Amino acid sequence: MTQKLSPLYSQLPAIDRLLHEPRIALFVEQYGQTLVTATLRKMQEQARTNIRQHQTLPDWCDNWAAALGQQLEQRQILSLKPVFNLSGTVLHTNFGRALMAESAIEAVTQVMRSPVTLEYSLDGAGRGHRDRALANLLCELTGAEDACVVNNNAAAVLLLLATVASGKQVVVSRGELVEIGGAFRVPDVMVQAGCRLIEVGTTNRTHLKDYQQAINEETALLMKVHTSNYRIEGFTAEVSGRELAKLGVKSQIPTAIDLGSGSMIDMVQYGLPAEPMPQDYLNQGIDLVTFSGDKLLGGPQAGIILGKKQWIEAIQCHPLKRALRADKMTLAALEATLRLYQCPEQLCYQLPTLRLLTRSQQEMYDLAQQLLPQIQAYYGDQFIVRDEPCYSQIGSGSLPVDLLPGWALTFTAIDGQGRTLEQLAQHWRRLAKPVIGRISEGRLWLDLRCLEDGNALLQALLL
Ligand SMILES: *Cc1c(COP(=O)(O)O)cnc(C)c1O
Numbered sequence: 001m002t003q004k005l006s007p008l009y010s011q012l013p014a015i016d017r018l019l020h021e022p023r024i025a026l027f028v029e030q031y032g033q034t035l036v037t038a039t040l041r042k043m044q045e046q047a048r049t050n051i052r053q054h055q056t057l058p059d060w061c062d063n064w065a066a067a068l069g070q071q072l073e074q075r076q077i078l079s080l081k082p083v084f085n086l087s088g089t090v091l092h093t094n095f096g097r098a099l100m101a102e103s104a105i106e107a108v109t110q111v112m113r114s115p116v117t118l119e120y121s122l123d124g125a126g127r128g129h130r131d132r133a134l135a136n137l138l139c140e141l142t143g144a145e146d147a148c149v150v151n152n153n154a155a156a157v158l159l160l161l162a163t164v165a166s167g168k169q170v171v172v173s174r175g176e177l178v179e180i181g182g183a184f185r186v187p188d189v190m191v192q193a194g195c196r197l198i199e200v201g202t203t204n205r206t207h208l209k210d211y212q213q214a215i216n217e218e219t220a221l222l223m224k225v226h227t228s229n230y231r232i233e234g235f236t237a238e239v240s241g242r243e244l245a246k247l248g249v250k251s252q253i254p255t256a257i258d259l260g261s262g263s264m265i266d267m268v269q270y271g272l273p274a275e276p277m278p279q280d281y282l283n284q285g286i287d288l289v290t291f292s293g294d295k296l297l298g299g300p301q302a303g304i305i306l307g308k309k310q311w312i313e314a315i316q317c318h319p320l321k322r323a324l325r326a327d328k329m330t331l332a333a334l335e336a337t338l339r340l341y342q343c344p345e346q347l348c349y350q351l352p353t354l355r356l357l358t359r360s361q362q363e364m365y366d367l368a369q370q371l372l373p374q375i376q377a378y379y380g381d382q383f384i385v386r387d388e389p390c391y392s393q394i395g396s397g398s399l400p401v402d403l404l405p406g407w408a409l410t411f412t413a414i415d416g417q418g419r420t421l422e423q424l425a426q427h428w429r430r431l432a433k434p435v436i437g438r439i440s441e442g443r444l445w446l447d448l449r450c451l452e453d454g455n456a457l458l459q460a461l462l463l
Helices: 008-009 015-020 020-032 031-053 063-077 103-112 130-144 154-164 184-190 206-214 241-251 278-282 309-317 321-325 328-340 343-352 351-357 361-379 421-429 454-461
Strands: 089-091 146-150 170-172 196-200 219-225 255-258 288-290 305-306 383-395 403-413 438-440 443-447
Touching: 008 031, 015 020, 015 031, 015 154, 015 321, 020 031, 020 063, 031 063, 031 321, 089 351, 130 146, 130 278, 130 305, 130 328, 146 154, 146 309, 146 321, 146 328, 154 170, 154 219, 154 255, 154 288, 154 305, 154 309, 154 321, 184 196, 184 241, 196 206, 196 361, 206 241, 206 255, 219 241, 241 255, 241 278, 255 305, 278 288, 278 305, 305 309, 309 321, 343 351, 361 383, 361 454, 383 443, 403 421
Parallel strands: 089 383, 170 196, 170 219, 219 255, 255 288
Antiparallel strands: 146 305, 288 305, 383 403, 403 443, 438 443
16 A cells, blocks of 8 residues: 655755755855755755654744754854853863863963974974973972873873783772772773782771782782772771882882872862872872872863873883873963962962862852842742852862852742743753753752853843
8 A cells, every 4th residue: 555645745845946045045155055955955854754743844844944044053053062050069070170271271272273392392302202391390390200191080090000010910998999970990990901909908997017918929009099089987097198108118019199189289278178289199209199180280181190200201101101192282271270380379360270169158149149139030930039158069079078168049939930940940951051050958059159250140041
């Protein structure tokens, strides 16, 4: 049985005819023949599907040019969209972690536009490796002997392990077998690097003698991992960097620490929770430390390895280095970011991460007062809009229990008056520049810590 073809199919205009329609011809000028034709084909396909399923033409068939214009515009929107991060987590991995300092943004733009001395030395000393200049700067800032920069901290740990301990044993405390988000688990990385993980101690207590007893002729590395996103409390013991370094020297086995976030300055001076500093561990005699570029450091995604020259040279020569190396944009952004650390007095203003983390509650309170009247006037018939104190998180592996007092706008649904909180959150997620809040305790919270331009938020929300 052949089904009778719907007469609606014959009402679909031919692509050729559409292309000659004056308004569509203008789109061809603007977007090019290829894209316009492909989009029209897709629209025809959609129309056919609609006829097949619903025996009608879609509404937009009344006006192909207008529908085409919309589709073409939609296609111009990049999938990496700027958003307002009012989630209350400053270094949010899902939102790309640290925002760059202006000087880093300029540095990146410059190396994107022009050939650069990436692996070229102007004094005729021949080709250097691409992180040479950065390594010098890192050594100056931290007192390290040498440094290596790769794609991210996960890559740094992998490369370190593959270079120092492939085919051998690595001793790690049971209390430090960290899993951070996105499937980075210390035991799995060990396997990928070809190392055998030797777990010592117990979940809550590990002593120096546990490491000592695990050492044999197959041991290639004694390692610590900073338990960034959890804390073991109560009856606990861990081996300090200093003790581990001493044991390493005595038994002639290198030592390494994965710091995760790490911070090159003392966070406590800014009233923030203490975070381990790479230079402290190097001073204590640890051979190698690794940390991220886009966590507390406030730079681009990168992994930084600092430590003894002999090991860094071996790491630089490992074949995996090529696969894990950072690109010129990352290196440019990281160099500009690190230069800010040469003037620590300015850091709080110039480094967005530090600026947001150290923002005063009063400043956020004032911002809330400035925003509240207009937002209340706009949303007040459907929601109770208030300003309230709140707590923000640092994010990116910092302890979820270390909270920073801030200020927020909150929305509580008025029963029977229309939208629910989830509908409001979804509406905001669909804005041209989405506004991302957080629902908790029966309210939708807009944490103002990461909002620097109040007017921009008003423009987005009052539409
Ligand atoms: C964040 C983190 C990593 C991974 O760093 P990326 O830069 O995200 O690759 C590794 N180890 C620890 C302890 C971390 O906190």
